[in-house]
Amino acid sequence: NAGVMQNPRHLVRRRGQEARLRCSPMKGHSHVYWYRQLPEEGLKFMVYLQKENIIDESGMPKERFSAEFPKEGPSILRIQQVVRGDSAAYFCASSPSGQGPEKLFFGSGTQLSVL
Amino acid sequence: GESVGLHLPTLSVQEGDNSIINCAYSNSASDYFIWYKQESGKGPQFIIDIRSNMDKRQGQRVTVLLNKTVKHLSLQIAATQPGDSAVYFCAEKNYGGSQGNLIFGKGTKLSVKP
Numbered sequence: 100n101a102g103v104m105q106n107p108r109h110l111v112r113r114r115g116q117e118a119r120l121r122c123s124p125m126k127g128h129s130h131v132y133w134y135r136q137l138p139e140e141g142l143k144f145m146v147y148l149q150k151e152n153i154i155d156e157s158g159m160p161k162e163r164f165s166a167e168f169p170k171e172g173p174s175i176l177r178i179q180q181v182v183r184g185d186s187a188a189y190f191c192a193s194s195p196s197g198q199g200p201e202k203l204f205f206g207s208g209t210q211l212s213v214l
Numbered sequence: 215g216e217s218v219g220l221h222l223p224t225l226s227v228q229e230g231d232n233s234i235i236n237c238a239y240s241n242s243a244s245d246y247f248i249w250y251k252q253e254s255g256k257g258p259q260f261i262i263d264i265r266s267n268m269d270k271r272q273g274q275r276v277t278v279l280l281n282k283t284v285k286h287l288s289l290q291i292a293a294t295q296p297g298d299s300a301v302y303f304c305a306e307k308n309y310g311g312s313q314g315n316l317i318f319g320k321g322t323k324l325s326v327k328p
């Protein structure tokens with residue numbers, strides 16, 4: 100039973116490029132959450148998705164950031180026109196449907212570096 | 215602003231000793247708290263949780279204490295082992311937020327000396 104899979108593990112982009120981060124939830128999980136972690140900081144909630152629906156995007160910047168979780172395939176966090184301030188570790192978590200935050204399982208993250 | 219924070223950024227203990235990691239929260243309406251362990255290069259791993267109708271909960275070698283009067287949370291690790299070395303985060307369910315919308319503290323780095 101594979102855990103939450105994120106790829107790539109490391110992503111390097113130049114300013115102005117696009118970054119696409121992928122997350123495959125644990126088998127049987129239909130809820131996905133994205134968090135961002137700056138160095139020496141705790142994780143900050145960005146967005147919560149169910150299949151084909153965005154449930155809570157209160158933590159996601161209004162511009163340049165978008166997320167999706169299609170019926171088939173992984174969840175994608177997309178950052179357009181990246182800036183240096185976007186450099187961070189991005190973590191995805193998943194949970195079984197109807198479960199609370201105590202059932203969150205985190206992936207190993209994608210480290211985004213913007214040059 | 216941040217509603218969850220930690221008193222000590224780093225903690226160094228001798229192997230076999232007990233460790234205590236502290237956390238303060240500011241939202242008195244919060245009703246659910248979690249402790250996570252994060253090893254280098256990995257995502258957070260659930261350790262233990264507690265609801266606001268309890269003041270103590272025990273797991274395997276870990277105990278979480280909740281003091282609602284002073285809005286304080288602590289994680290106690292008994293007989294600390296080298297494998298316990300990691301950054302520990304307390305997290306609070308965002309009151310009024312959706313499931314999985316957690317507010318994390320900044321973390322305490324625990325170093326275990328052999």
